[in-house]
Amino acid sequence: MRIGLTSTVPVEIILAAGHQPVDLNNVFVSASSAARQVERAESAGYPRASCAWVKGIYSTILDEGIERVVVVVQGDCSQMQAMVETLNGAGVEFIPFSYPYDRGAERLQRELEALAAALGTDVEAATSIQMSLAPVREKVARLDELTWTRGTVSGWENHLYQVSCSDFWGDVGAFESALDQVLGRAAQKEPVAERARVGLVGVPPIYSDLYEFLDGLGMHVAFNEIQRQFTMTPSLGADLLTQYQRYTYPYDVFARLEDIQVQTLKRGLEGIIHYVQSFCYRQIHDHLLRNALHCPVLTLEGDRPGRLTGRDKLRLEAFCETLEARRSARVGDR
């Protein structure tokens, strides 16, 4: 059975139960009808001033005929919880999952067990799946490493394969074969000449052409923060409970800030683009991020799915010029 996900949850449990995970975010944003999906939700009564991801997922559940959805009711956002309530009576079964704010081991373990019981499996079986997924996750970690060490994997490829670790396309074998091909191609390429390295932090962007546009400006996205968290590669080798305790996205912002600081230094990032979604509470974290970082930060706000606006492009061009000027000044100082 296809099990919809509104956010990254322990996919090992869904696979252990013999179901096919479907990340509704990825289905929505990659659909050619994504903009219409948002409008459809607004026609059904959703406010204009609400998150487009939530509206898109609402329509995607109905369009795809998804009958069971695991919804994160603590650690994602309250808009998603309200979305679930608007589908009351539509024949969709929702299975709640919570990431306790304090990362408490006992509470999180209970959540893992409850999710496993709801899907007809247990944590032991999920642990076996976790072990079988480890080689795939290691390959994704390799892909990420090639992105920033040699530049032979593009920022877009890095985004795509990392963001897809929430559900492995519902077919781990197909995902791994495609990943092998990208890694094979990357191994054949010469390291890419030095370009401005930037990090993209915050929720995955809703825009379809952001990576392409940055590439055209000569900016290489060498770090996709939240997408990397979705891969669980920062906790490779840990047990299932620890893996989901170390996952930074659903808890407080401070572990995220520390991760961004470490990766900014490690990857030699020259600037950070903080993507924020219109009407998302996570926008409030922007000033904490700016205070925590010692490099230029551009905050880019997106609303609807589709292409960058003219204003976004102008701001990205100006940001690129700033990074280039700092780079030239550094060369001049040597």
Ligand code: SF4
């Ligand atoms: S972008 Fe923000 S408001 Fe929208 S679904 Fe994600 S967490 Fe919720």
